Amino acid sequence: MGIDNEIKHYFFQAQDSFKIEKNGFEFYDLRSLMVLLDQSQFIFVCKSSQILHWDKTTKFCGECGSETKHSPSERAQLIFQQEKILEEKAKEINEQLEVIRVKKVYYENLIIEKGVDMWNPFIEKDSD
Numbered sequence: 001m002g003i004d005n006e007i008k009h010y011f012f013q014a015q016d017s018f019k020i021e022k023n024g025f026e027f028y029d030l031r032s033l034m035v036l037l038d039q040s041q042f043i044f045v046c047k048s049s050q051i052l053h054w055d056k057t058t059k060f061c062g063e064c065g066s067e068t069k070h071s072p073s074e075r076a077q078l079i080f081q082q083e084k085i086l087e088e089k090a091k092e093i094n095e096q097l098e099v100i101r102v103k104k105v106y107y108e109n110l111i112i113e114k115g116v117d118m119w120n121p122f123i124e125k126d127s128d
Contacts, residue, residue, distance in 0.1 A: 004040050011048035013056065051075065 028036065033045050060067055061079050068077035
């Protein structure tokens with residue numbers, strides 16, 4: 001989850017059948033921890049609780065409704081169709097770039113044809 005005062009904090013979702021085998025560990029509900037922990041520790045606990053709830057309840061994309069899966073590299077849910085969406089966006093961008101390339105060639109040829117200064121198209125070149 002993070003580091004606070006050089007102490008690493010971790011969290012996990014325990015199942016109903018989870019048992020603690022080492023002494024010194026106890027389970028507390030969130031409200032009970034409010035008086036047992038200092039503010040920075042309690043903030044970590046609250047954020048952990050929110051992330052666990054988000055992870056448990058976020059199964060579909062809120063925008064497109066596609067099913068999501070866990071990201072292997074960050075705290076995120078990825079859309080299964082994300083690769084397809086990215087490919088479609090790349091195709092759109094490539095089509096737009098091609099239009100820009102064609103327009104660029106057209107205007108460069110027009111500038112040469114009209115004999116206009118490329119850096120200031122309002123000034124005609126001297127024909128020496």
